[in-house]
Structures are given as C-alpha cells and as structure tokens.
Amino acid sequence: MxxxxxxxxxxxxxxxxxxxxxxxxxxxxxxxxxxxxxxxxxxxxxxxxxxxxxxxxxxxxxxxxxxxxTHVVDNSQQLVADWSEFKPHYLATDNYTHATIRAAITALEVAEERRLATPMGLRGNGKRSAYAADAWRSGSSLASIGASVDGLQQYFLPGLEKLLTNQGDSDLAERIHKQFGEVQEHFPAMDLALAPLLEDDNAFRSLQGLYVDLSQLTTLVNGEAATSLGVIRGFNSSDGD
Known part of the structure; x- marks a missing residue:
C-alpha cells in the first residue's frame, strides 16, 4: 500500500x-x-x-x-508570495519584535521537547520510539531539527544579538551565539535516520549530547534573553495543561 x-x-x-x-x-x-x-x-x-x-x-x-x-510546489510558491505581500504590514506592527521572539521561543521548545525528548523516551512513557519523531518514515527526523536550528541561527540570531547588545547585554548575546555553534558542532550526522541512534546505546549518547546542547540554548533564549528584553510569554500548546 x-x-x-x-x-x-x-x-x-x-x-x-x-x-x-x-x-x-x-x-x-x-x-x-x-x-x-x-x-x-x-x-x-x-x-x-x-x-x-x-x-x-x-x-x-x-x-x-x-x-x-505539483500541488505542494504550487502551495509553497503561493505561501512565499503571500508572505512577501504581508511582510511590510508585519514589520510595521507595534509588537513585531516581541511576537518574533515568542515565535522563536516556541520553535526551540518544540524542537527540544516534542521532536527530540519525546522520541528519546525522556518524556511520556519513558520508552524510546522513532515513531514519535517527525519524518520518521523518510529517516529525516534529525535533518528537520537541523533545518530549524539553521533557520533560527541565520534569520533570528542576528536581530536578537543586536537587541541584546543595544541594551548592554552583549555578554548574553555572545553566549547565545556560542551556544548555537555548540548545537551545530555536536549535531549527529544529519544524513542518519533517528531509529538506529535510538536502538544503539553507544549511538544514543550522541543524541543525549545534542539534547543537552539544545536544552542549554533553549534556556538562554527562552529564559535569560526573553527576560532581559521584557518579553512576556503567553500560553501556547507546548505548555501542557
């Protein structure tokens, strides 16, 4: 089938x-x-x-x-066109900065908790399961997480560093920059499927290292940076009950 x-x-x-x-x-x-x-x-x-x-x-x-x-390509092209048209309005809104930071916070939380911790068995029933991961059929679970981190590093981090530096938190900006590098440096080979890493205890250690790096990055951005910039975190679907 x-x-x-x-x-x-x-x-x-x-x-x-x-x-x-x-x-x-x-x-x-x-x-x-x-x-x-x-x-x-x-x-x-x-x-x-x-x-x-x-x-x-x-x-x-x-x-x-x-x-x-063909349908996916058409939808993707339309999405890019719609965003290009909406972008000036979004940038002109008063809460643009805080909304963008909250979006990045959610992305990091989802990557850490749902996309990595859950399949690793660190949440829920405590059992490792590749089926709980994104893109497990195609074996692209790690690649999808890596793409999210790449996107945040390329498009979100420069603006965050500028905001923190402008208000005298250059040390925090530097630590966040360094931690993004740590996540990328210790990332398991992204051409590997997640399932073999979950099944082998030695290989599983590389996932544990990645989880620690990602957790530290999440703490820096979602905790220290958000507090420093006065970002009030609202409820989202990853907050639980």
Missing part, C-alpha cells in the same frame, strides 16, 4: 479521487471535507486489502505522486 503523510493523503485524494477507480472508493472528493474523505478512503483501502487487492498500479502511483508534488 502506498504510504503517504496526512497532508499528502488528503492532497492526493482531493486531486485524484475523481480519476482513480479503486474498488471500495466510490467517493466524490469535491463534496467532502479533507478529514471525512481521508477517513472514508482509509476504510476503503482496508476493505480493498481485505478482499485481496494490492497497492496502486505503478502508473497510477506515478500519476498520484506527480500531482501531489
């Missing part, structure tokens, strides 16, 4: 349901919501498998993936 992420499944259904005639999938995509379509389609797939049907034919699979990939 062709395995797709939730987004890809929903996009694929919306694009190709009218043209793919699979047994048990008599459903009009245009008349249903994404969630309802996905649930009914999954049920149809399970019924088809139960009757002995196999995965999509090669030709249909290729058509499906081409259409989904």
């Amino acid at each position: 062709l395995r797709l992420t939730r987004y890809f499944r929903t996009a694929a259904i919306a694009l190709l349901m009218p043209t793919l005639a699979l047994p048990g999938l008599a459903l009009a995509a245009s008349a249903e919501s994404g969630t309802a379509v996905e649930q009914q389609t999954r049920a149809g797939w399970h019924q088809a498998i139960g009757r002995g049907y196999q995965a999509l034919p090669v030709k249909a699979s290729c058509q499906l993936l081409v259409q989904v990939a």
